[in-house]
Amino acid sequence: MNTKPLPFKKIIFVCTNCRDSGERVCCSERGSIELHADLKQWVKDQNLRHHIRVCKSGCMDRCEEGPNMLVMPDNVWISDLDADAVAAFKAELLAEFGDDA
Numbered sequence: 001m002n003t004k005p006l007p008f009k010k011i012i013f014v015c016t017n018c019r020d021s022g023e024r025v026c027c028s029e030r031g032s033i034e035l036h037a038d039l040k041q042w043v044k045d046q047n048l049r050h051h052i053r054v055c056k057s058g059c060m061d062r063c064e065e066g067p068n069m070l071v072m073p074d075n076v077w078i079s080d081l082d083a084d085a086v087a088a089f090k091a092e093l094l095a096e097f098g099d100d101a
């Protein structure tokens, strides 16, 4: 095992799990794939990729509250993610990293 410090200042996990209809609800049917893609592209456009990594995650078992997003190492959990929440989150990221872009 080779333990290292985190290579990014933030690693953002957006659940993009997809289930067949008729099964338990999933984040992807509530738009998480598009939200993930939007946030990932925004990080790239803002030239923040050296600070922030946006990843897809599998199910984090809070499906009924989704779409869900986990922000590490902040230990921040965001549920009911939508375009407005992503916009607010982007503003927070700009306030934190905007000068480092």
Ligand code: FES
Pocket: 015, 016, 017, 018, 025, 026, 027, 028, 058, 059, 060, 061, 062, 063, 064, 066, 067, 068
């Ligand atoms: S499908 Fe996203 S938390 Fe379960």
